[in-house]
Amino acid sequence: MGIFRKMHGLGNDFVVIDTRESPVEMTEARARAIADRHTGIGCDQLIVIGPSDRADVSMRIFNADGSEVAACGNATRCIPLFVGRDVLIETQAGLLDASLTDTGASVDMGAPRFDWAAIPLAYAMDTLAMPASWEDLPPPSCVNVGNPHVIFFVDDLDAVDTARLGALIEQDPLFPERVNVNFAQLLDPRNIRLIVWERGAGLTRACGTGACATAVAAIRRGLATGPVTVTLPGGDLVIDWAPGGTIRMTGPATSVFAGEADWESFDV
């Protein structure tokens, strides 16, 4: 039997497993079974905390579809709460410094990348005003903040069929590693509304890396100035970035309950 903790950042929910004392083998199939909301524990992402030679802890991230990915902003804010102190976290996207705040955590998410090959895209193009679009959506921007994001700035977010278009664009061959799809409405230079269709998880109540990528794209386009408050269905994140620098993300993190599970029972 193994212990897990159910946590969330603005309703983007996680099953967090600590493997520092006793290793747990994690496969794509097992992660998918644990994340299943009908037959498993249920979560948007499964988070595996482990030991690290380079940081206080390491963090692996599995989407609800079982795919392992490099970055998750909301889960990163949950780690200092889980560990009980400020932590340096080793991820596939680099070392991330996360500090506790009164309501959650503040994290240095590293520097964004804009080169088409780093997103990655299937072929070379400008990633700020992309010569590409889907149906009535305006030409988007792309940013990699440890994971790939495409961002559409729309006039009326409520008029966008985010579920249908998100699912379509996530799988477009332009994105060889698939993509997280952000639909954003600029309210003023300091405030953005955002809905995210996450790669491997679908519509979530919040996406921390989506908020980072969207704020960065808005600042690069000259539409916004940091710090930017990004309002998602689950609540607000504050994102600060200036060209040439790293991204600071600040927002809530919540621990809901602890549970016990037999990990082998999820193997089918």
Ligand SMILES: N[C@@H](CCC[C@H](N)C(=O)O)C(=O)O
């Ligand atoms: N919920 C996350 C992002 C999780 C990973 C993403 N779906 C991907 O596939 O890259 C966040 O808060 O950033």
